[in-house]
Amino acid sequence: MSQDPKLKERLSKLRVKIDALDEKLLALLNERASVAIEVGEAKREGGASFYAPSREDDLVRKLQEKNGGPFPSSAIRPVWKEIMSASLSLESPLRVAYLGPQASFTHQACLKHFGLSALCLPVRTIGEVFDHVEKGKADFGVIPVENTTEGAVSNTLDKFFDAKTKIVGEVMLRISLNLMNKSGERGDIQKIYSHAHALPQCRNWLEAHMPDVPALEAPSTAQAARMAAEDETLAAVAGQLAGELYGLLNVEASIEDNPNNFTRFLVIGKEIPEPGPCNKTSLLFAVKDQAGALYHMLRPFYDNNVNLTKIESRPMRRKAWE
The missing domain is CATH 3.40.190.10 (Periplasmic binding protein-like II)
Structure with missing residues (x-):
């Protein structure tokens, strides 16, 4: 079907405008990349951490608040995630270990959190993810911790008993099977x-x-x-x-029994990140085998109006029934 000449002319003019805007966007991205390189040099000289997740979250939140449309606010996070990922790769490429192989759900969580420019390293077991981070083979690791249908991933929780790593972030991923x-x-x-x-x-x-x-x-x-x-x-x-x-x-397609099927993944690293307005804190502790021990441990949270989103009990494995 032949296109109406007036419509063709109008579309042609609009596409010229879009092409010009794309060129401006590209120029601005390269200008931003140049500044990112300078930031990386300053961090390297000052011994500062290259990855600052709280800074990224604040940036995205502010952009969403300032957005007047019609560009959808929901698209700002994934777009800027890739911009920041590419910029960070110019400062210092991130190495991220994850439970592989390629295309696993943990791999998808890794890409969602760190972007396509991160160097994602597949490993065979959850223990190897911890090992890569602790030995400096990776800057961060991504591991599954719980699913809305099946509950906690026990292997992940148990690794924290002896781990030297810290929880530095989390990723929520919709699981469609x-x-x-x-x-x-x-x-x-x-x-x-x-x-x-x-x-x-x-x-x-x-x-x-x-x-x-x-x-x-x-x-x-x-x-x-x-x-x-x-x-x-x-x-x-x-x-x-x-x-x-x-x-x-x-x-x-989509044969999962629960339509709200999500898995939560943890991001682990060596250093505790800078505090931010939306931070969560995870604590690992043991209590004495006596009446009221757990109550006395949890009471301060109530007294200080601190909400607890999850409590998980795990066996100590060093002594039976503890």
Whole structure:
């Protein structure tokens, strides 16, 4: 269909305006990058930390408050996240260890928090994430800590007993699980693989629609996707990013039982970050085995009107039942 000449002319003029604005944006981004390099040099000379999450949060919050539209305020954070990530890579590229492999949900949380310019390092276990940070192989680490359906990730919590790292941030990620294989056909599936925490999150769907197909554990959702890509009889329960990476087709999308399925990830580092207006504090403590011990520990929070969002009890493992 031929385009109306007047419409064509109008669109052409508007596109010229957009092209000119894009060139101005590019020039401003490069000007900002030059200043970021100077900031990096100043931090290096003064021994200051390159990464300041509270500064980033304050910047985004102020921009959202000043935004008069029509650019959506909800888009400001992801746009500036990438701008700040790219700028930080010019100051000092961040190395971030995460529970891999590539395209796992922890990888997605890593990208969401640090941006595409960070050097994301996949490792095999949660313990290795802690190890990389403590030994200086990575500046930060990203680890899963709890899910709205399955609760706490015990392995992560237990690592903090002996860890020298600090919690410096958190990431909330919406978890959508797809059933995928090479053909996209349900009839080809003889076995289903996924991570031990992912399978229970879609238990009801699998029992209702695939009752005779065994659901087996894989080291991660991304590894399950890789296995399904190598064997036409296998299917994976994984995220969309993993499916795209390994060339899988959706048999059924969004099979999680809880539509509000979120996983919270922790960001760990060696230094406690500067305080900010939205900081959270996590404490690890033990109490004596006597009446009222927990009450006396928690009473000061009540007295000072400090809200507690979560309390988790874990075994000490050094002595039975403590």
